[in-house]
Amino acid sequence: MKKRHNGWAIVVLLGLLGWGIFDAEFLNRQEPIASSSEEGNGQIGIEKGNTAPDFELQQIGGGTVKLSDLRGKKVILNLWATWCPPCRAEMPDMQRYYEENKEEGVVILGVNLTDTEASPEAVADFVKLYGITFPILLDPEKEVANVYKAISIPTSYIIDSSGVIQNKYIGPMNEETMENMLSAIQ
DSSP states (O other): OHHHHHHHHHHHHHHHHHHHHHHHHHHTOBOOOOOTTOOOOSOBSSSTTSBOOOOEEEETTSOEEEGGGGTTSEEEEEEEOTTOHHHHHHHHHHHHHHHHHGGGTEEEEEEEOGGGSSOHHHHHHHHHHHTOOSOEEEOTTOHHHHHTTOSSSSEEEEEOTTSBEEEEEESOOOHHHHHHHHHTOO
16 A cells, blocks of 8 residues: 555656646746837737836835836836745846946836735845845735736736837846847837
8 A cells, every 4th residue: 555655646746847847848938029110009908019007116115116107218027026936036137137237228127026925024125135226116915916917926027118018028037038138129
């Protein structure tokens, strides 16, 4: 009887491993990058070519940020949480990319899924620990997470200077990925 249980355990573990590999490959795919000449279709939504849905959230350290106020800049809208290992892994790259490109009109908005955190203070501690200087916004009611369908995190939207979504990326981004996506848009 004991050997039978071990056999099932192996089958279950192999199945989980297989699903994890499939899931990682599926989630880390990216949609093709739109050309910089592609204009929005005039619809508000989260699909490529839609105008990004507007929102206004409280920023860590005070004040609010409204997405539509950033028109004229390229925006990486990154939905994340402190407890998420891939989110933690991408933060140093995001910070470096932001520092290197903020003078050229690039903004990274880190929208924290605050309802999943121990406390807003835990988010502030994380920001301080990682030396993050780009805006970190708190989404305590999951309003933005729900609108932008952040089912898996990190999820990032690449928004052009006209406020149009040009790409969506699920999974951790590195500097090269960010550069490739943003250099292809206006």
